[in-house]
Amino acid sequence: MKTKIKTILFGLCLTITLLLPNGATAQGMPVYDNTNFISLVKSLVESAKQTSQLIKSVKFLKDAKEAIEKVSSVVQQLRAVEEIAANNQRLINVMQNDLQDILNSPYIKPEEVTRVAESFDAIVQNSLDTVDFMSEILSSDNLKMSDAERAEVLKQKEKESKEMVSNINTKTKRYRNIISFRKMQDKINNRETDY
Numbered sequence: 001m002k003t004k005i006k007t008i009l010f011g012l013c014l015t016i017t018l019l020l021p022n023g024a025t026a027q028g029m030p031v032y033d034n035t036n037f038i039s040l041v042k043s044l045v046e047s048a049k050q051t052s053q054l055i056k057s058v059k060f061l062k063d064a065k066e067a068i069e070k071v072s073s074v075v076q077q078l079r080a081v082e083e084i085a086a087n088n089q090r091l092i093n094v095m096q097n098d099l100q101d102i103l104n105s106p107y108i109k110p111e112e113v114t115r116v117a118e119s120f121d122a123i124v125q126n127s128l129d130t131v132d133f134m135s136e137i138l139s140s141d142n143l144k145m146s147d148a149e150r151a152e153v154l155k156q157k158e159k160e161s162k163e164m165v166s167n168i169n170t171k172t173k174r175y176r177n178i179i180s181f182r183k184m185q186d187k188i189n190n191r192e193t194d195y
Contacts, residue, residue, distance in 0.1 A: 005048055009041060073147035080154035084134060087161040091127050094168050095120065102175045107182035116175060123168050130157050130164075 099120050103113055134157055137150055145153070 005045060008044060070147055073151045076151040077147070077154050080151065080158040081134065083158045084130065084154075084161045087158075087165045088127050088131060090165050091124060091168055094172055095124060098172045098176075102172070102179065105179045107179045107186070108175070119171060120168065123164050123171075127161070127164055130161060133157065 099117075102108060102116060108116065134154065137145070137153055
């Protein structure tokens with residue numbers, strides 16, 4: 001920084017010396033005194049200090065922005081992981097409660113039990129694969145991903161997880177409707193007639 005100031009001052013002095021002819025005192029020719037020159041130098045030095053301070057401020061703000069982005073990315077990752085874990089818990093609850101009720105219903109035919117179980121099993125397997133993939137992303141440096149890229153992948157997995165929950169809820173509702181319909185049909189077919 002000091003070298004730059006010295007270079008600027010030397011260039012300024014050289015320019016002034018070259019532009020003024022020897023003994024130039026003709027009318028209209030500016031007269032340079034030391035006071036103005038010293039004032040100019042002080043002004044240049046002050047300007048250089050302000051520029052240096054401004055550069056430091058810009059660097060500080062840039063570092064702060066990067067730190068905030070990094071924290072934001074980590075928070076996004078945590079939210080996505082929490083949401084995926086909650087969705088997996090919902091799937092487990094459906095498997096433990098609703099699926100058991102559906103499979104134990106007398107209105108589900110024996111040949112349908114395997115098909116129902118397999119359709120739910122496919123969703124659960126997909127969910128387990130998501131958990132394994134999520135664990136790999138969060139713990140492995142082999143993938144060479146930035147925090148932002150990792151957060152984006154987890155966000156996508158969170159979306160897929162929500163779709164799985166929606167899918168399993170739709171299947172559960174459909175099988176419950178089938179059971180309800182067959183139950184009603186059975187009551188209609190087996191009612192006693194009073195003719």
